[in-house]
Amino acid sequence: MALALLVGYALGSLPFAYWFAGLRGVGPEGLSPFPRLLVLLLELGKGLSAVALGEFLAQNPLGGLLGGVGASWGQAFSPWLLLGKAGGVAPVLGVLFAVDPRLLLGPGLIFLSLWAWTRRREPALLGASLSLPLFAGLFWEGLGVGFGLLTALPWLLRLWLLWRAGSP
Template sequence: MIEPSGGWWPLALALLIGYVLGSIPFGLVLTRLTGAGDIRRIGSGNIGATNVLRTGRKGLALATLLLDAAKGGLPVALALAWAGPEAAAVAGAGAIVGHCFPVWLGFKGGKGVATAAGVVLVLTPLVLVLILVAFVAIVWATRWVSLGSITAAALAPIVAWLVGDPTAAGLYVLIAAIVILKHRENIGRLLRGQENRLSFGGRPAS
């Protein structure tokens, strides 16, 4: 590992790089490039993979999912190799904030789930496996992607603490707060029983 010369600037640089990479709106870019339209005017208006699936293009949704995860994992991996776990956590925070509040889109971005998965994959792969099991189980049982996402986000800091990584746990508290905040409308619909359910045939069911 290359040691930075010291001070606060490595953390600031990690935050900036994380934010810039995280703010790339892949869902919007891909749907426009492929002629699927402006994803912000389709379905929920969200730029993430679940809403891209509402265009009926599974491959496009998968590409969005992978790229959104990569823009979370890449800055974390770079910061981890260059300056250590603290900088990696800061880069992860920057990536999540960039995805959810991108300056290029008037700070109206996605909900952070795929990008968070990329961050967790690089920092704590075991934690990702465990919360992914919870996510899949909940989505399979209820067909509510939002409920699975919220639950996984809430579990992440707890699991990270239990496996002995307090630095990651602290970051995951922030991520969980942002993910839950971005899902506040979904939470309201869940409480009213009006949330859309995912169809395992491909498109989200109404």
């Protein structure tokens, strides 16, 4: 089980957006969004892969959950970026999709509502992160709230650190 968590963390910590930031487009003008799409697919894929590999390594669905939790923590605190500057939520979306696609609905609607209201990412991310344990508990009995808390906690911690640093 610990190996599933570590592999998930290692996958989640890969900063594809940082590595591909220098790409401005490939070939003709129609392909200019290609690097952004590639990064999005890679980021979603590392969340999905963390759950799949975690379940495979542990030979247990709990290993998949731990792999997903590890990916969430790895994305929020990447050693490649000296434990900072990672900010995308795509791997977490990949984890939630792999674990239970219904988990995307509630926090996703809360995120979109708060973003439309405030036009700021931080309050929207905070609201979605706080709602994740509630929706996980609603859909699952037993492990749901714990999984939601462990998945949302790194984002709540990152938001708190940004707030303490005075970052907008």
